[in-house]
Amino acid sequence: MPGAIAFQFPDLFFGGLWVTIQISALGLAGALVIGTAVALLRISPAAPLRWLGAAYVEFFRNTPLVVQLFFLFLGLPLVGLRFSSDTFESIFRAAATGMALYHGAYVAEVVRGGLLGVDKGQIEAARSLGLSYAQMLRYVQLPQTFRAVVPPVGNIAIALVKNTSLASTIGVTELLFGAEIVESRTFRAEESFATATLLYLLLTIPLGLAVNYLERRLLVAR
Amino acid sequence: MRGITRTVGVALAIVFAAACGGASTPAASQPAASAKASAPKFELSTYQYAIQTKGKLRIGSQEDNPPFSVKNPATGKWEGFDADFGRELAKAIFGTQDDIDKFIEWVPVVSATRIPSLTDNKADVIIKTFTITEERKTQIDFSDVYFVTGQRILVKKSNDTIKEAADLGAKTVCAQRGSTSEQNITKANPAAKVLLLDSYPACLLALQQGQADAVSTDETILFGLVKVDPNTKIVGKPFSDEPYGIGVKKNQNGDRQGFVPFVNTWLAGMIQDGTWGKLYEKHITPVSGDKKTSPKG
Numbered sequence: 001m002p003g004a005i006a007f008q009f010p011d012l013f014f015g016g017l018w019v020t021i022q023i024s025a026l027g028l029a030g031a032l033v034i035g036t037a038v039a040l041l042r043i044s045p046a047a048p049l050r051w052l053g054a055a056y057v058e059f060f061r062n063t064p065l066v067v068q069l070f071f072l073f074l075g076l077p078l079v080g081l082r083f084s085s086d087t088f089e090s091i092f093r094a095a096a097t098g099m100a101l102y103h104g105a106y107v108a109e110v111v112r113g114g115l116l117g118v119d120k121g122q123i124e125a126a127r128s129l130g131l132s133y134a135q136m137l138r139y140v141q142l143p144q145t146f147r148a149v150v151p152p153v154g155n156i157a158i159a160l161v162k163n164t165s166l167a168s169t170i171g172v173t174e175l176l177f178g179a180e181i182v183e184s185r186t187f188r189a190e191e192s193f194a195t196a197t198l199l200y201l202l203l204t205i206p207l208g209l210a211v212n213y214l215e216r217r218l219l220v221a222r
Numbered sequence: 223m224r225g226i227t228r229t230v231g232v233a234l235a236i237v238f239a240a241a242c243g244g245a246s247t248p249a250a251s252q253p254a255a256s257a258k259a260s261a262p263k264f265e266l267s268t269y270q271y272a273i274q275t276k277g278k279l280r281i282g283s284q285e286d287n288p289p290f291s292v293k294n295p296a297t298g299k300w301e302g303f304d305a306d307f308g309r310e311l312a313k314a315i316f317g318t319q320d321d322i323d324k325f326i327e328w329v330p331v332v333s334a335t336r337i338p339s340l341t342d343n344k345a346d347v348i349i350k351t352f353t354i355t356e357e358r359k360t361q362i363d364f365s366d367v368y369f370v371t372g373q374r375i376l377v378k379k380s381n382d383t384i385k386e387a388a389d390l391g392a393k394t395v396c397a398q399r400g401s402t403s404e405q406n407i408t409k410a411n412p413a414a415k416v417l418l419l420d421s422y423p424a425c426l427l428a429l430q431q432g433q434a435d436a437v438s439t440d441e442t443i444l445f446g447l448v449k450v451d452p453n454t455k456i457v458g459k460p461f462s463d464e465p466y467g468i469g470v471k472k473n474q475n476g477d478r479q480g481f482v483p484f485v486n487t488w489l490a491g492m493i494q495d496g497t498w499g500k501l502y503e504k505h506i507t508p509v510s511g512d513k514k515t516s517p518k519g
Contacts, residue, residue: 032489073433074427079432082432088415091433171417171419183400187357189338
């Protein structure tokens with residue numbers, strides 16, 4: 001029965017699951033912050049800021065996540081930067097940072113779409129009422145945007161959870177890596193990977209439900 | 223691109239040959255018959271006969287495992303001890319050919335995919351620094367030992383603190399995941415912290431960038447790494463025995479009939495006629511400095 005093997009190697013499966021949850025949570029939080037900031041850059045009235053935002057999105061969206069992870073892990077030390085003097089702390093932080101940077105580019109595009117979706121008349125009305133640009137963003141444009149982007153950001157969050165498996169390439173013992181180690185020790189490939197699949201579903205399905213719930217809640221509030 | 227052109231080329235050649243065969247004249251079919259005559263004769267029930275009829279030996283090896291197997295990025299040709307060893311095996315099945323690579327399908331594997339590629343029938347043999355272990359023998363069959371080495375430690379030349387496996391406590395040691403090296407490190411020093419990456423070149427990079435204090439695996443693989451980066455050195459006594467074998471799928475319902483004995487007979491011949499020693503001199507001597515005529519030394 002798939003799943004039983006998880007209890008024979010709890011460190012690797014549940015320990016791996018916990019690492020996956022941590023990287024996902026940190027990565028998602030980072031991606032939301034970065035994505036919002038970059039989206040604001042992209043609609044900013046100042047042209048250089050718009051270029052900066054566009055450059056960010058195009059760079060991180062158009063290069064493979066694995067390459068970015070390797071760069072964060074082995075490329076940064078070349079220029080004298082490292083996340084931590086401890087290698088295992090370092091690869092964990094590199095993985096979380098990589099998730100945030102990469103998915104931040106996708107979140108930025110979604111949030112930008114949301115910002116542009118707010119009726120121009122509202123923005124003009126807010127400004128003519130004497131609200132500063134920042135106040136207009138804070139009280140008019142951003143709240144409506146966040147409400148509108150819940151479903152697409154939910155998609156990105158689910159993709160992010162699955163993409164954390166790529167952290168295994170830089171040696172992070174997350175869920176998939178745990179399953180691979182069990183497989184190489186026991187040769188029970190089907191069980192190992194079926195169990196990993198179940199555990200991923202255990203994360204992604206509730207996440208999807210949570211997104212749906214949030215979407216309905218916000219709909220009522222509107 | 224090169225691969226595609228080549229595949230298309232081979233496909234065209236086959237179509238062309240088939241077309242010629244269809245409109246066969248006795249003269250045209252003559253060379254084909256003589257080419258077949260140079261190939262050894264096998265019993266019909268054996269797997270080596272099945273490979274011979276199929277016309278391709280599928281060899282699983284790794285693309286970046288110097289000095290045993292490297293796929294040359296410039297030419298696309300496989301090089302190294304394991305690669306040439308595979309070619310010799312192909313010759314034993316298809317006879318002496320102008321270009322033995324035409325009879326070989328190279329299947330790229332990494333440590334962790336060696337056994338699955340046999341059990342899923344993706345490769346006929348795995349020739350890839352494949353250590354024979356009791357655990358692995360429950361899954362697949364091995365030939366006799368064709369190479370013996372031991373696990374040692376690679377550190378930066380400037381490192382004076384790591385001299386033996388005993389010094390690895392609380393140090394970060396890089397190894398390839400899914401390999402015996404990984405387990406040997408933990409056995410030799412349970413306090414060592416093992417960083418697992420996909421290949422030894424990646425481990426070397428981690429060592430160079432200070433993300434790993436040491437790399438540990440079979441001495442012969444470390445020789446290859448020292449060659450790449452002369453700022454590294456190999457330290458300590460070997461702390462494991464690594465006998466390499468050629469991996470073959472287990473014979474089930476006669477689907478690998480007589481194959482392992484065939485490989486073993488061929489292997490003994492290779493050692494006896496000096497081919498083994500020549501391959502050692504060609505690929506291993508440049509990095510190890512010693513000479514051997516058989517796996518035992």
